[in-house]
Every structure is written in structure tokens, then in C-alpha cells.
Amino acid sequence: MDSFDNRPLSDEATPRPAAPHRELGTGDNGSILSPDQLGELSERGLTVACGLFNERECLALGSAYAETPLYRSTIDMRRHGFGEGQYRYFRYPLPGFLQRHREQLYRSLVPVANEWRAIRGLTSLPAEHADYIRCCHEAGQVRPTPLILRYGPGDYNRLHQDIYGEHVFPIQAVVMLSRPGEEFTGGELVLVEQKPRSQSRAKVVPLRTGDAALFAVNEFPARGSRGHYHLKMRHGVSEVLNGERLTLGIIFHDAR
Ligand SMILES: O=C(O)CCC(=O)C(=O)O
Numbered sequence: 001m002d003s004f005d006n007r008p009l010s011d012e013a014t015p016r017p018a019a020p021h022r023e024l025g026t027g028d029n030g031s032i033l034s035p036d037q038l039g040e041l042s043e044r045g046l047t048v049a050c051g052l053f054n055e056r057e058c059l060a061l062g063s064a065y066a067e068t069p070l071y072r073s074t075i076d077m078r079r080h081g082f083g084e085g086q087y088r089y090f091r092y093p094l095p096g097f098l099q100r101h102r103e104q105l106y107r108s109l110v111p112v113a114n115e116w117r118a119i120r121g122l123t124s125l126p127a128e129h130a131d132y133i134r135c136c137h138e139a140g141q142v143r144p145t146p147l148i149l150r151y152g153p154g155d156y157n158r159l160h161q162d163i164y165g166e167h168v169f170p171i172q173a174v175v176m177l178s179r180p181g182e183e184f185t186g187g188e189l190v191l192v193e194q195k196p197r198s199q200s201r202a203k204v205v206p207l208r209t210g211d212a213a214l215f216a217v218n219e220f221p222a223r224g225s226r227g228h229y230h231l232k233m234r235h236g237v238s239e240v241l242n243g244e245r246l247t248l249g250i251i252f253h254d255a256r
């Protein structure tokens with residue numbers, strides 16, 4: 001069972017000043033993302049949902065980093081040439097609220113994913129994550145991909161793409177669990193966009209605690225004068241200068 005959900009989440013933690021949150025969930029489109037956010041994601045391959053995770057959820061996930069039984073594997077980034085730092089993939093069942101966020105986010109993101117797929121001439125993905133994950137599992141992609149990443153001073157994450165098999169849900173989320181500027185400095189999330197026959201463009205994504213960056217996993221379409229072209233995306237993290245930086249990654253496909 002999901003013991004994680006029953007753990008006492010301390011309400012006595014030092015209250016953080018509330019960030020001025022961008023509106024989440026207009027209700028009109030049944031999405032936790034506003035039409036503006038979905039439009040920005042669709043056209044630019046990136047949007048930020050401020051305060052998607054609340055303070056309790058961030059604290060709970062941050063302090064759960066040390067709880068080994070929650071994870072299926074722990075990766076030393078240096079050993080694999082991925083950078084410096086460590087990350088841990090959750091095992092199933094995911095903590096209840098993480099499972100709910102993954103399903104709810106999927107439901108909000110799948111219209112953009114399907115719009116991108118239609119431009120590529122690909123079939124639509126199911127509206128519900130449970131049905132999508134069944135397709136992954138049937139294709140042998142059975143290992144859960146949500147993860148927590150931990151970076152200390154000098155740690156960083158090389159530019160990469162999180163593709164784990166034939167099934168690739170084209171959007172992923174990175175949620176900031178730590179308090180930037182207080183708990184760590186440096187460590188910016190960086191996206192690099194590659195337009196065909198052009199030099200690369202970098203985008204630094206400022207995130208506060210609980211904010212989620214939502215961005216293209218491998219590519220997204222843009223309209224050109226002669227139809228669509230595709231921009232390749234890679235993401236990484238600049239060097240952490242001081243302190244400890246924890247993030248949650250939510251990837252919607254599973255891994256082989
Ligand atoms: O730590 C970050 O900001 C990036 C995490 C990441 O690469 C991922 O979740 O796929």
C-alpha cells in the first residue's frame with residue numbers, strides 16, 4: 001500500500017512567502033493548465049506552471065529522497081557520463097499524490113501532444129494516462145520513469161533527451177522542490193532548441209519552489225513559410241554553485 005501518503009507532513013515547517021502564482025486551472029477547458037499556458041507550450045515547446053506542487057508536497061518529496069525503498073534504482077550521473085550528481089527512479093506504486101499529478105498533468109497535456117503528433121501524421125494518444133501506460137507496458141516499457149534528482153556544489157546535468165524506447169510522450173515536467181537562492185545558487189534549468197540549419201538557442205527557465213517547467217522531450221513543430229518544420233529540444237542543468245538542489249522529473253512514458 002501507499003505508506004508514503006500516510007506519513008505525517010509537517011505543518012510546522014517554516015512557512016515560505018507565497019509566490020504570486022499564475023492562474024492555474026480556468027475550469028473552462030477541464031485542464032489544470034490555462035489556455036494561455038497550453039498555447040505557449042504548443043507554439044514554443046515550453047511553459048511554466050507556477051505552484052503546481054504545494055509546499056507540503058515539495059517538502060515531502062525532498063525529505064523522501066533518502067528513503068531507499070521508494071526507488072527502483074539510483075544513478076550516479078558521473079559513472080554514466082551524464083554530469084555530476086545523483087538521481088533515483090521511483091518504483092511502482094508511486095506515492096499517491098505523485099501518481100495523481102502524473103495522471104492529471106497527462107490529461108491536460110495530451111491535446112498538445114496530439115496536435116504535434118497530427119502534424120507528424122501520427123495517431124492520437126489516449127485521453128487517459130492509464131490507457132497510454134498500458135501501451136508502453138505492452139511494448140515492454142514497464143519500468144517507471146518519475147525521478148528525483150539531487151545536485152550538490154559543482155554538480156550539473158549535461159544536455160540530453162529522456163527517450164526510453166519506441167513510445168515517447170512528447171512533453172515532460174520538471175518540478176522545483178528546493179528553494180532557489182536560499183537552499184542553493186546556480187543550477188539553472190536550461191533548454192537548448194535546435195532549428196534546422198541554424199545555430200542553437202538556449203533558454204534558461206527560472207523556477208520557484210513548486211513550479212513546473214513543461215517542455216518538449218525531443219522536438220516540437222513550428223510553422224514556417226512552407227509548412228511546418230521541427231525544432232529539436234534538449235535540456236540540462238548548469239552547475240550548482242552552493243547548497244543542494246532537488247527536482248522532480250515527471251516523464252509520462254515508461255522505460256524498457
Ligand atoms: O534537474 C533538472 O532541472 C532537470 C531534470 C531532468 O533532466 C529530468 O527530470 O528529466
Ligand SMILES: [Fe+2]
Nearest residue numbers: 160161162235
Ligand atoms: Fe532529463
